[in-house]
Amino acid sequence: MTTFHPTLISAADDLAATTPGKNDSWWFASRLHDEDGKVFWAKVHAMESEGACHGTVALLREADGHTSDKHTVEPLHDVKLSTDRLDVQTSILSLSGDLDELKISGTTDTASIRLALRREEPVLFSGCSGLFPFFGGTTGQFTLPGLIASGTITVEGVTHRLTGRTWCDRQWLSETSEPLRFLWLGLDLGAGRSLSVWDTEGDGTSWLTALQEDGSHLITSARRTDDRDGRWILTIPGLDARLEITPRRLDGTQGANSNVCSVTGTFDGYEIAGHGYADVVGH
Template structure:
Protein backbone atom coordinates (compact mmCIF):
# COMPACT_ATOMS: atom_id res chain seq x y z
CA UNK A 1 0.00 0.00 0.00
CA UNK A 2 1.38 3.41 -0.98
CA UNK A 3 0.12 6.88 -0.11
CA UNK A 4 1.91 9.87 -1.64
CA UNK A 5 3.43 12.04 1.08
CA UNK A 6 6.71 14.00 0.96
CA UNK A 7 9.09 12.90 3.72
CA UNK A 8 12.77 12.97 4.59
CA UNK A 9 12.89 9.19 5.04
CA UNK A 10 11.86 6.06 3.18
CA UNK A 11 9.86 3.89 5.57
CA UNK A 12 10.55 0.62 3.73
CA UNK A 13 14.29 1.25 3.43
CA UNK A 14 14.64 2.24 7.09
CA UNK A 15 12.71 -0.74 8.47
CA UNK A 16 15.82 -2.98 8.88
CA UNK A 17 18.59 -2.34 11.39
CA UNK A 18 21.53 -0.03 10.69
CA UNK A 19 24.76 -0.57 12.58
CA UNK A 20 25.81 3.10 12.69
CA UNK A 21 22.85 4.36 14.77
CA UNK A 22 23.24 5.34 18.42
CA UNK A 23 19.81 3.80 19.13
CA UNK A 24 17.62 1.67 16.88
CA UNK A 25 14.13 0.71 18.10
CA UNK A 26 11.22 -1.49 16.95
CA UNK A 27 8.25 -1.14 19.30
CA UNK A 28 4.99 -3.10 19.00
CA UNK A 29 2.09 -2.75 21.44
CA UNK A 30 -1.31 -4.34 20.82
CA UNK A 31 -4.84 -4.44 22.14
CA UNK A 32 -6.16 -7.94 21.47
CA UNK A 33 -9.48 -9.61 22.20
CA UNK A 34 -10.75 -13.17 22.60
CA UNK A 35 -14.52 -12.98 23.20
CA UNK A 36 -14.85 -11.06 26.50
CA UNK A 37 -11.16 -11.21 27.38
CA UNK A 38 -8.86 -8.30 26.48
CA UNK A 39 -5.10 -8.66 26.30
CA UNK A 40 -2.52 -5.90 26.04
CA UNK A 41 0.81 -7.07 24.65
CA UNK A 42 4.13 -5.29 24.25
CA UNK A 43 7.01 -6.68 22.19
CA UNK A 44 9.98 -4.34 21.87
CA UNK A 45 13.63 -4.54 20.96
CA UNK A 46 16.27 -1.86 20.57
CA UNK A 47 20.01 -1.61 20.06
CA UNK A 48 21.83 0.78 22.38
CA UNK A 49 25.31 0.98 23.89
CA UNK A 50 26.52 -2.06 21.90
CA UNK A 51 23.76 -4.26 23.31
CA UNK A 52 20.36 -5.53 22.19
CA UNK A 53 17.61 -4.88 24.74
CA UNK A 54 14.40 -6.96 24.43
CA UNK A 55 11.14 -6.64 26.37
CA UNK A 56 7.98 -8.77 26.24
CA UNK A 57 5.01 -7.94 28.48
CA UNK A 58 1.38 -9.09 28.72
CA UNK A 59 -1.59 -7.79 30.67
CA UNK A 60 -5.04 -9.44 30.73
CA UNK A 61 -8.39 -7.85 31.58
CA UNK A 62 -10.40 -8.18 33.68
CA UNK A 63 -7.98 -8.84 36.54
CA UNK A 64 -6.10 -11.65 34.87
CA UNK A 65 -2.63 -12.61 33.77
CA UNK A 66 0.28 -10.20 33.93
CA UNK A 67 3.87 -11.04 33.10
CA UNK A 68 7.03 -9.51 31.74
CA UNK A 69 10.51 -10.62 30.74
CA UNK A 70 13.59 -8.71 29.62
CA UNK A 71 16.93 -9.67 28.19
CA UNK A 72 20.12 -7.84 27.27
CA UNK A 73 22.19 -9.61 24.62
CA UNK A 74 25.31 -8.89 22.64
CA UNK A 75 24.71 -8.25 18.91
CA UNK A 76 26.74 -11.32 17.99
CA UNK A 77 24.31 -13.66 19.77
CA UNK A 78 21.11 -12.51 18.03
CA UNK A 79 19.79 -12.18 14.49
CA UNK A 80 19.80 -8.52 13.51
CA UNK A 81 19.67 -8.29 9.74
CA UNK A 82 20.64 -5.10 7.93
CA UNK A 83 19.46 -6.42 4.53
CA UNK A 84 15.82 -7.07 5.45
CA UNK A 85 13.61 -6.79 8.51
CA UNK A 86 14.49 -9.91 10.50
CA UNK A 87 15.25 -9.71 14.24
CA UNK A 88 15.43 -12.67 16.60
CA UNK A 89 16.48 -12.62 20.26
CA UNK A 90 15.94 -15.15 23.08
CA UNK A 91 12.56 -13.51 23.86
CA UNK A 92 11.12 -12.44 20.52
CA UNK A 93 11.03 -12.54 16.75
CA UNK A 94 10.12 -9.83 14.21
CA UNK A 95 10.13 -10.18 10.44
CA UNK A 96 8.35 -9.00 7.29
CA UNK A 97 7.76 -5.74 5.47
CA UNK A 98 5.54 -2.67 5.78
CA UNK A 99 2.46 -4.55 4.58
CA UNK A 100 2.75 -7.83 6.51
CA UNK A 101 4.68 -8.59 9.68
CA UNK A 102 5.13 -11.75 11.75
CA UNK A 103 5.66 -11.22 15.47
CA UNK A 104 6.43 -13.60 18.34
CA UNK A 105 7.25 -13.02 21.99
CA UNK A 106 7.37 -15.01 25.22
CA UNK A 107 7.69 -14.55 28.96
CA UNK A 108 7.97 -17.31 31.57
CA UNK A 109 4.17 -17.80 31.61
CA UNK A 110 2.79 -16.38 28.35
CA UNK A 111 3.55 -16.24 24.63
CA UNK A 112 2.10 -14.81 21.44
CA UNK A 113 2.31 -15.58 17.74
CA UNK A 114 0.79 -12.77 15.70
CA UNK A 115 0.32 -11.75 12.07
CA UNK A 116 0.02 -8.02 11.41
CA UNK A 117 -1.38 -6.56 8.18
CA UNK A 118 -1.41 -2.94 7.06
CA UNK A 119 -4.25 -1.35 5.09
CA UNK A 120 -3.74 2.28 6.16
CA UNK A 121 -1.11 4.99 5.49
CA UNK A 122 2.16 5.40 7.37
CA UNK A 123 2.24 8.05 10.10
CA UNK A 124 5.41 10.15 9.76
CA UNK A 125 6.04 12.07 12.97
CA UNK A 126 6.37 15.78 12.32
CA UNK A 127 5.12 15.12 8.81
CA UNK A 128 8.65 14.50 7.54
CA UNK A 129 9.67 11.61 9.80
CA UNK A 130 12.70 13.52 11.15
CA UNK A 131 12.77 16.04 13.99
CA UNK A 132 15.20 17.50 16.61
CA UNK A 133 15.73 15.30 19.64
CA UNK A 134 17.64 16.49 22.74
CA UNK A 135 20.56 18.01 20.90
CA UNK A 136 20.53 15.43 18.11
CA UNK A 137 17.94 14.19 15.66
CA UNK A 138 15.52 11.29 15.56
CA UNK A 139 13.71 9.47 12.81
CA UNK A 140 10.26 8.15 13.68
CA UNK A 141 7.32 6.70 11.82
CA UNK A 142 4.44 4.46 12.83
CA UNK A 143 2.11 1.85 11.41
CA UNK A 144 -0.51 2.72 14.00
CA UNK A 145 -3.50 0.52 13.18
CA UNK A 146 -2.19 -2.85 12.06
CA UNK A 147 -4.94 -5.47 11.78
CA UNK A 148 -3.76 -8.29 14.03
CA UNK A 149 -4.65 -11.97 14.39
CA UNK A 150 -3.03 -15.02 15.95
CA UNK A 151 -2.76 -16.89 19.22
CA UNK A 152 -1.87 -15.87 22.74
CA UNK A 153 -1.18 -18.40 25.48
CA UNK A 154 -1.39 -17.33 29.14
CA UNK A 155 -1.19 -19.62 32.17
CA UNK A 156 -1.56 -22.69 29.97
CA UNK A 157 -4.67 -21.55 28.07
CA UNK A 158 -4.40 -20.66 24.38
CA UNK A 159 -6.69 -17.99 22.93
CA UNK A 160 -7.46 -17.08 19.33
CA UNK A 161 -7.07 -13.31 19.34
CA UNK A 162 -7.83 -10.41 17.03
CA UNK A 163 -7.19 -6.72 17.43
CA UNK A 164 -4.96 -3.82 16.49
CA UNK A 165 -1.27 -3.15 16.93
CA UNK A 166 0.69 0.11 16.97
CA UNK A 167 4.17 -0.34 15.48
CA UNK A 168 6.56 2.50 16.20
CA UNK A 169 9.91 2.63 14.39
CA UNK A 170 12.50 5.03 15.76
CA UNK A 171 16.22 5.68 15.58
CA UNK A 172 18.36 8.35 17.21
CA UNK A 173 21.60 10.13 16.37
CA UNK A 174 23.90 11.09 19.25
CA UNK A 175 22.51 14.02 21.26
CA UNK A 176 24.04 16.45 23.68
CA UNK A 177 21.86 15.60 26.69
CA UNK A 178 19.71 12.66 27.87
CA UNK A 179 16.12 12.39 26.64
CA UNK A 180 13.24 13.28 28.94
CA UNK A 181 9.75 13.01 27.51
CA UNK A 182 6.16 11.81 27.66
CA UNK A 183 4.93 10.20 24.44
CA UNK A 184 1.37 9.14 23.58
CA UNK A 185 0.16 7.09 20.63
CA UNK A 186 -3.64 7.30 20.38
CA UNK A 187 -5.90 5.18 18.16
CA UNK A 188 -9.23 7.01 17.87
CA UNK A 189 -10.87 4.78 15.25
CA UNK A 190 -12.01 5.59 11.70
CA UNK A 191 -8.38 5.80 10.55
CA UNK A 192 -7.57 8.69 12.90
CA UNK A 193 -4.38 8.55 14.97
CA UNK A 194 -2.41 10.98 17.13
CA UNK A 195 1.29 10.75 17.98
CA UNK A 196 1.94 13.22 20.83
CA UNK A 197 5.28 14.42 22.21
CA UNK A 198 5.93 16.42 25.39
CA UNK A 199 9.66 17.05 25.64
CA UNK A 200 9.46 19.97 28.08
CA UNK A 201 8.03 18.08 31.05
CA UNK A 202 5.36 20.70 31.74
CA UNK A 203 2.58 19.37 29.50
CA UNK A 204 3.41 21.58 26.51
CA UNK A 205 3.09 19.15 23.61
CA UNK A 206 3.11 18.87 19.85
CA UNK A 207 1.38 16.17 17.86
CA UNK A 208 1.01 14.62 14.45
CA UNK A 209 -2.51 13.67 13.41
CA UNK A 210 -2.94 11.07 10.67
CA UNK A 211 -6.32 10.74 8.97
CA UNK A 212 -7.66 7.93 6.80
CA UNK A 213 -6.68 9.58 3.51
CA UNK A 214 -3.04 10.01 4.59
CA UNK A 215 -3.31 13.68 5.56
CA UNK A 216 -0.83 14.76 8.25
CA UNK A 217 -1.60 17.69 10.56
CA UNK A 218 1.11 18.94 12.92
CA UNK A 219 -0.06 21.19 15.71
CA UNK A 220 0.34 22.13 19.36
CA UNK A 221 -1.44 20.62 22.36
CA UNK A 222 -1.57 20.93 26.12
CA UNK A 223 -1.61 18.00 28.55
CA UNK A 224 -2.79 18.49 32.14
CA UNK A 225 -3.40 15.97 34.92
CA UNK A 226 -6.02 15.65 37.65
CA UNK A 227 -6.45 12.63 39.93
CA UNK A 228 -4.23 10.54 37.67
CA UNK A 229 -6.24 11.30 34.51
CA UNK A 230 -4.71 13.29 31.65
CA UNK A 231 -6.62 15.88 29.66
CA UNK A 232 -5.18 16.61 26.22
CA UNK A 233 -6.43 19.87 24.73
CA UNK A 234 -5.83 20.46 21.01
CA UNK A 235 -7.25 23.89 20.11
CA UNK A 236 -6.64 23.78 16.35
CA UNK A 237 -8.44 20.44 16.07
CA UNK A 238 -11.25 21.46 18.43
CA UNK A 239 -10.22 18.55 20.62
CA UNK A 240 -10.48 17.68 24.30
CA UNK A 241 -9.50 14.11 25.19
CA UNK A 242 -9.64 12.43 28.61
CA UNK A 243 -6.96 9.76 28.91
CA UNK A 244 -6.77 7.15 31.66
CA UNK A 245 -3.60 5.13 31.81
CA UNK A 246 -2.17 2.18 33.72
CA UNK A 247 1.18 0.50 33.77
CA UNK A 248 1.84 -2.34 31.35
CA UNK A 249 5.55 -2.85 31.95
CA UNK A 250 6.93 -3.35 35.43
CA UNK A 251 8.61 -0.42 37.10
CA UNK A 252 12.03 0.68 35.90
CA UNK A 253 14.00 3.57 37.30
CA UNK A 254 13.15 6.59 35.16
CA UNK A 255 10.75 4.73 32.84
CA UNK A 256 6.99 4.15 32.68
CA UNK A 257 5.29 2.14 29.95
CA UNK A 258 1.50 2.15 29.97
CA UNK A 259 -1.72 1.53 28.08
CA UNK A 260 -4.58 4.01 27.78
CA UNK A 261 -8.29 4.39 27.21
CA UNK A 262 -9.52 7.58 25.57
CA UNK A 263 -12.82 9.45 25.46
CA UNK A 264 -13.66 12.97 24.33
CA UNK A 265 -14.31 15.12 21.30
CA UNK A 266 -12.27 15.92 18.20
CA UNK A 267 -13.36 18.20 15.35
CA UNK A 268 -16.92 18.15 16.64
CA UNK A 269 -17.11 14.35 16.82
CA UNK A 270 -17.44 12.24 19.94
CA UNK A 271 -14.52 9.81 19.98
CA UNK A 272 -13.49 6.78 21.98
CA UNK A 273 -10.33 4.80 21.58
CA UNK A 274 -7.23 3.39 23.15
CA UNK A 275 -3.56 4.10 23.15
CA UNK A 276 -0.13 3.74 24.64
CA UNK A 277 2.35 5.86 26.56
CA UNK A 278 6.06 5.87 27.32
CA UNK A 279 7.55 8.22 29.88
CA UNK A 280 11.29 8.63 30.29
CA UNK A 281 12.89 10.86 32.90
Protein backbone atom coordinates (compact mmCIF):
# COMPACT_ATOMS: atom_id res chain seq x y z
CA MET A 1 0.00 0.00 0.00
CA THR A 2 1.42 3.40 -0.97
CA THR A 3 0.22 6.82 0.16
CA PHE A 4 1.90 10.20 -0.25
CA HIS A 5 2.07 12.93 2.37
CA PRO A 6 4.69 15.69 2.79
CA THR A 7 6.75 14.87 5.88
CA LEU A 8 10.18 15.44 7.36
CA ILE A 9 10.74 11.71 7.90
CA SER A 10 10.40 8.51 5.89
CA ALA A 11 8.10 6.01 7.55
CA ALA A 12 9.45 3.16 5.41
CA ASP A 13 13.07 3.89 6.32
CA ASP A 14 12.50 4.99 9.92
CA LEU A 15 10.91 1.74 11.06
CA ALA A 16 14.48 0.54 11.65
CA ALA A 17 16.53 1.64 14.66
CA THR A 18 18.28 5.00 14.35
CA THR A 19 21.41 5.35 16.48
CA PRO A 20 22.12 4.63 20.17
CA GLY A 21 20.87 7.40 22.44
CA LYS A 22 17.82 8.28 20.35
CA ASN A 23 15.43 6.45 22.67
CA ASP A 24 14.05 4.34 19.83
CA SER A 25 10.60 2.97 20.67
CA TRP A 26 8.38 0.42 18.90
CA TRP A 27 4.97 0.18 20.57
CA PHE A 28 2.30 -2.29 19.43
CA ALA A 29 -1.11 -2.67 21.08
CA SER A 30 -3.99 -4.85 19.90
CA ARG A 31 -7.68 -5.45 20.43
CA LEU A 32 -8.39 -9.02 19.36
CA HIS A 33 -11.30 -11.45 19.50
CA ASP A 34 -11.83 -15.16 18.96
CA GLU A 35 -14.60 -16.79 16.92
CA ASP A 36 -16.92 -16.61 19.93
CA GLY A 37 -16.39 -12.87 20.28
CA LYS A 38 -14.26 -13.06 23.43
CA VAL A 39 -11.95 -10.03 23.57
CA PHE A 40 -8.23 -10.02 24.31
CA TRP A 41 -5.95 -6.99 24.60
CA ALA A 42 -2.21 -7.27 24.03
CA LYS A 43 0.84 -5.04 24.08
CA VAL A 44 4.39 -5.62 22.82
CA HIS A 45 6.84 -2.76 23.37
CA ALA A 46 10.60 -2.39 22.91
CA MET A 47 12.50 0.79 23.77
CA GLU A 48 16.19 1.69 23.81
CA SER A 49 17.05 4.02 26.68
CA GLU A 50 20.22 4.86 28.60
CA GLY A 51 22.28 2.10 27.05
CA ALA A 52 19.74 -0.67 27.58
CA CYS A 53 16.70 -2.15 25.86
CA HIS A 54 13.46 -2.17 27.86
CA GLY A 55 10.98 -4.84 26.79
CA THR A 56 7.32 -5.23 27.77
CA VAL A 57 4.75 -7.88 26.92
CA ALA A 58 1.28 -7.58 28.46
CA LEU A 59 -2.03 -9.40 27.98
CA LEU A 60 -5.57 -8.85 29.28
CA ARG A 61 -8.48 -11.25 28.78
CA GLU A 62 -11.54 -9.03 29.01
CA ALA A 63 -14.17 -11.56 30.08
CA ASP A 64 -12.57 -12.59 33.38
CA GLY A 65 -9.94 -9.88 33.83
CA HIS A 66 -7.04 -12.34 33.60
CA THR A 67 -3.80 -10.42 33.13
CA SER A 68 -0.22 -11.36 32.45
CA ASP A 69 2.79 -9.14 31.87
CA LYS A 70 6.57 -9.23 31.86
CA HIS A 71 9.19 -6.49 31.77
CA THR A 72 12.91 -6.80 31.05
CA VAL A 73 15.90 -4.47 30.93
CA GLU A 74 18.77 -5.90 28.89
CA PRO A 75 22.18 -4.54 27.80
CA LEU A 76 22.26 -3.53 24.14
CA HIS A 77 24.90 -6.16 23.37
CA ASP A 78 22.40 -8.86 24.43
CA VAL A 79 19.63 -7.76 22.03
CA LYS A 80 19.25 -7.10 18.31
CA LEU A 81 18.28 -3.65 17.02
CA SER A 82 18.88 -3.63 13.27
CA THR A 83 19.54 -0.24 11.65
CA ASP A 84 18.79 -1.29 8.04
CA ARG A 85 15.35 -2.85 8.55
CA LEU A 86 12.85 -3.53 11.31
CA ASP A 87 14.40 -6.43 13.18
CA VAL A 88 14.19 -6.20 16.96
CA GLN A 89 14.83 -9.22 19.15
CA THR A 90 15.08 -9.45 22.92
CA SER A 91 14.70 -12.33 25.36
CA ILE A 92 10.90 -11.87 25.47
CA LEU A 93 9.86 -10.31 22.13
CA SER A 94 10.47 -10.12 18.40
CA LEU A 95 9.47 -7.44 15.84
CA SER A 96 10.09 -7.63 12.10
CA GLY A 97 8.74 -6.62 8.70
CA ASP A 98 8.16 -3.52 6.61
CA LEU A 99 5.57 -0.77 6.36
CA ASP A 100 2.91 -3.07 4.88
CA GLU A 101 3.52 -6.49 6.46
CA LEU A 102 4.81 -7.05 10.00
CA LYS A 103 5.19 -9.86 12.50
CA ILE A 104 5.30 -9.46 16.27
CA SER A 105 5.59 -11.94 19.11
CA GLY A 106 6.14 -11.90 22.84
CA THR A 107 6.03 -14.04 25.94
CA THR A 108 5.29 -13.65 29.64
CA ASP A 109 5.67 -16.33 32.30
CA THR A 110 2.15 -17.66 31.62
CA ALA A 111 1.21 -16.49 28.12
CA SER A 112 2.49 -15.88 24.61
CA ILE A 113 1.36 -13.87 21.59
CA ARG A 114 2.16 -14.28 17.90
CA LEU A 115 0.57 -11.97 15.31
CA ALA A 116 0.83 -11.19 11.61
CA LEU A 117 -0.11 -7.60 10.74
CA ARG A 118 -1.21 -6.10 7.42
CA ARG A 119 -1.55 -2.39 6.70
CA GLU A 120 -4.58 -1.19 4.75
CA GLU A 121 -4.78 2.42 6.02
CA PRO A 122 -2.52 5.48 5.52
CA VAL A 123 0.31 6.37 7.90
CA LEU A 124 -0.49 8.94 10.59
CA PHE A 125 2.38 11.44 10.95
CA SER A 126 2.09 13.25 14.28
CA GLY A 127 2.23 17.00 13.83
CA CYS A 128 1.61 16.27 10.11
CA SER A 129 5.37 16.32 9.47
CA GLY A 130 6.30 13.53 11.89
CA LEU A 131 8.58 15.78 13.97
CA PHE A 132 7.66 18.15 16.78
CA PRO A 133 9.15 19.81 19.94
CA PHE A 134 9.13 17.57 22.99
CA PHE A 135 10.13 18.62 26.54
CA GLY A 136 13.09 20.71 25.47
CA GLY A 137 14.12 18.34 22.68
CA THR A 138 12.66 16.99 19.45
CA THR A 139 10.74 13.78 18.85
CA GLY A 140 9.80 11.86 15.74
CA GLN A 141 6.54 9.93 15.77
CA PHE A 142 4.40 8.15 13.22
CA THR A 143 1.64 5.61 13.60
CA LEU A 144 0.31 2.65 11.65
CA PRO A 145 -3.27 2.61 12.95
CA GLY A 146 -5.82 -0.09 12.29
CA LEU A 147 -3.40 -2.81 11.21
CA ILE A 148 -5.33 -5.97 10.36
CA ALA A 149 -4.14 -8.58 12.84
CA SER A 150 -4.40 -12.37 12.92
CA GLY A 151 -2.62 -14.97 14.98
CA THR A 152 -2.67 -16.73 18.32
CA ILE A 153 -2.53 -16.03 22.02
CA THR A 154 -1.76 -18.90 24.38
CA VAL A 155 -2.83 -18.41 27.99
CA GLU A 156 -2.05 -21.05 30.62
CA GLY A 157 -1.56 -23.71 27.94
CA VAL A 158 -4.73 -22.95 25.95
CA THR A 159 -4.25 -21.50 22.46
CA HIS A 160 -6.80 -19.05 21.04
CA ARG A 161 -6.93 -18.13 17.35
CA LEU A 162 -7.68 -14.44 17.06
CA THR A 163 -8.31 -11.60 14.64
CA GLY A 164 -8.62 -7.87 15.22
CA ARG A 165 -6.77 -4.58 14.91
CA THR A 166 -3.36 -3.41 16.06
CA TRP A 167 -1.99 0.09 16.63
CA CYS A 168 1.73 0.53 15.93
CA ASP A 169 3.40 3.65 17.32
CA ARG A 170 6.98 4.36 16.24
CA GLN A 171 8.83 7.08 18.13
CA TRP A 172 12.31 8.35 18.91
CA LEU A 173 13.59 11.47 20.61
CA SER A 174 16.69 13.55 21.09
CA GLU A 175 17.99 14.41 24.54
CA THR A 176 15.39 16.35 26.52
CA SER A 177 16.03 19.12 29.04
CA GLU A 178 12.80 18.68 31.00
CA PRO A 179 11.31 15.66 32.83
CA LEU A 180 8.78 13.74 30.75
CA ARG A 181 5.20 14.20 31.97
CA PHE A 182 2.33 13.46 29.63
CA LEU A 183 -0.85 11.58 28.84
CA TRP A 184 -0.93 10.23 25.28
CA LEU A 185 -3.99 8.73 23.59
CA GLY A 186 -4.13 6.67 20.41
CA LEU A 187 -7.78 6.38 19.34
CA ASP A 188 -9.10 4.06 16.62
CA LEU A 189 -12.58 5.36 15.79
CA GLY A 190 -13.26 3.16 12.75
CA ALA A 191 -13.96 4.19 9.15
CA GLY A 192 -10.30 5.19 8.74
CA ARG A 193 -10.49 7.81 11.50
CA SER A 194 -7.58 7.82 13.95
CA LEU A 195 -6.40 10.37 16.52
CA SER A 196 -3.01 10.76 18.19
CA VAL A 197 -3.54 13.03 21.20
CA TRP A 198 -0.90 14.66 23.43
CA ASP A 199 -1.59 16.27 26.81
CA THR A 200 1.83 17.58 27.88
CA GLU A 201 0.67 20.44 30.11
CA GLY A 202 -0.86 18.27 32.81
CA ASP A 203 -4.05 20.31 32.94
CA GLY A 204 -6.08 18.63 30.20
CA THR A 205 -4.99 21.05 27.48
CA SER A 206 -4.26 18.80 24.51
CA TRP A 207 -3.30 18.89 20.86
CA LEU A 208 -3.92 16.13 18.37
CA THR A 209 -3.30 14.93 14.87
CA ALA A 210 -6.38 13.52 13.15
CA LEU A 211 -6.07 11.10 10.23
CA GLN A 212 -8.96 10.72 7.80
CA GLU A 213 -9.71 7.77 5.52
CA ASP A 214 -8.26 9.57 2.46
CA GLY A 215 -4.93 10.13 4.25
CA SER A 216 -5.48 13.82 4.96
CA HIS A 217 -4.20 15.17 8.28
CA LEU A 218 -5.51 17.86 10.62
CA ILE A 219 -3.85 19.36 13.69
CA THR A 220 -6.24 20.84 16.20
CA SER A 221 -6.72 21.47 19.91
CA ALA A 222 -8.69 19.45 22.41
CA ARG A 223 -9.69 19.60 26.03
CA ARG A 224 -9.59 16.58 28.35
CA THR A 225 -11.50 16.49 31.61
CA ASP A 226 -12.11 13.72 34.15
CA ASP A 227 -15.58 12.70 35.26
CA ARG A 228 -16.57 11.15 38.57
CA ASP A 229 -16.80 7.65 37.05
CA GLY A 230 -13.11 7.59 36.09
CA ARG A 231 -13.70 8.37 32.43
CA TRP A 232 -11.91 10.99 30.37
CA ILE A 233 -14.05 13.38 28.33
CA LEU A 234 -12.23 14.66 25.24
CA THR A 235 -13.83 17.68 23.58
CA ILE A 236 -12.56 18.60 20.10
CA PRO A 237 -14.31 21.70 18.71
CA GLY A 238 -12.47 21.55 15.36
CA LEU A 239 -13.89 18.08 14.69
CA ASP A 240 -17.30 18.67 16.27
CA ALA A 241 -16.44 15.80 18.60
CA ARG A 242 -17.09 14.83 22.19
CA LEU A 243 -15.61 11.48 23.17
CA GLU A 244 -16.12 9.52 26.39
CA ILE A 245 -13.04 7.40 27.00
CA THR A 246 -13.13 4.60 29.59
CA PRO A 247 -9.61 3.43 30.49
CA ARG A 248 -8.63 0.10 31.96
CA ARG A 249 -5.15 -0.64 33.26
CA LEU A 250 -3.11 -3.02 31.10
CA ASP A 251 0.34 -2.80 32.66
CA GLY A 252 2.67 -0.46 34.46
CA THR A 253 6.34 0.13 35.09
CA GLN A 254 8.10 2.73 37.20
CA GLY A 255 6.81 6.16 36.17
CA ALA A 256 4.62 4.86 33.32
CA ASN A 257 1.24 3.15 32.98
CA SER A 258 -0.50 1.76 29.91
CA ASN A 259 -4.27 1.54 29.55
CA VAL A 260 -6.70 0.11 27.03
CA CYS A 261 -9.83 2.14 26.36
CA SER A 262 -13.35 1.92 25.06
CA VAL A 263 -14.57 5.05 23.25
CA THR A 264 -18.10 6.32 22.64
CA GLY A 265 -19.55 9.71 21.77
CA THR A 266 -19.98 11.90 18.73
CA PHE A 267 -17.60 12.77 15.91
CA ASP A 268 -18.47 15.23 13.16
CA GLY A 269 -21.99 15.20 14.55
CA TYR A 270 -22.45 11.42 14.28
CA GLU A 271 -22.47 8.82 17.04
CA ILE A 272 -19.39 6.62 17.05
CA ALA A 273 -17.96 3.69 19.00
CA GLY A 274 -14.31 2.74 18.94
CA HIS A 275 -11.36 1.81 21.10
CA GLY A 276 -7.93 3.10 21.94
CA TYR A 277 -4.89 3.12 24.14
CA ALA A 278 -3.34 5.49 26.66
CA ASP A 279 0.16 5.89 28.07
CA VAL A 280 0.51 7.96 31.22
CA VAL A 281 4.06 9.02 32.11
CA GLY A 282 5.24 11.07 35.07
CA HIS A 283 1.83 11.45 36.76
